[in-house]
Amino acid sequence: MAQEWHQHQMRVQYKDTDQMGVVHHGNYITWFEVARTEWMRHFDMSYHAIEEEGLLLPVLDVNAVYKSSARFDDLVVLFTRIEQYSPIRLVFEYEARRITEEDWKANGLNHATADEPYGELLTTGKTTHMWVNKEWKPVKLRKTHPELYEKIQRIAD
Template identity: 45%
Template sequence: MNPVVHSHRLRVRYSETDQMGVVYHTNYLNWFEVGRTEFIRHADLTYRELEEKGVLLPLTDASISYKKPAKYDDEVEIRTHVDEITSVRLTFAYEIVRVSDAELLVTGKTMHVFTNAAFKPIRLSRTEPDVYEWLENQHKGGE
């Protein structure tokens, strides 16, 4: 099973770096969010629309492994895929790769729970079965 990987490119901005021109470590978590947002957008659905349907995806856990630094003006690719899904939880996995040399810079995961606006857990398979099915298909490697 090969999950569908969504890629999104961005260029490292000066404001994302420290005095040495190296990306400050917390910015990778922001890039994970960019990858996740663009992944959802690939379903012709935005986070805003998901929230308007009464579905929130609060973060419960995050892990990150730094391999090599990204630097100012590097073009990087954020590769995002569904690592695990149940009707109540969703885990995304990420790779951040420098485009110029295909060097793997960072890997990580974020775990989320499906909740309503009151942050009570919900079963996405019941609340939004079409969204759940799409995410499950992405995990399984289909469109």
């Protein structure tokens, strides 16, 4: 079975738009971070708890491809899943999609995951991360935190 997408719904705030009335392109990167944080929380891997264990997960690379513009008050769902993982790296993929009020109500708080993204595609993206310790030295998650690595394997496979 293919990995499910975690979904996080939101409404576009006025502060996220530019003079043209559309979401500023840089805000999608922030939305990816929100989506990733909520993905981790859903799978019981909060950033806070991971950092308390001495692990950091900095972004090495970020990519966004813009397909259509979101506007103030649009309903948007951020889809997130793992694209690749290894004991050292983790790659997330994202889709930001505009949805209708009906989608919002039908797929809201009672549904944390979806088999496939739905709605109008706005932006796709990826972030690449590396597991490091507090001294910013790379760590092999399989050796230092095998339970966390096994959890990622179960989710991603």
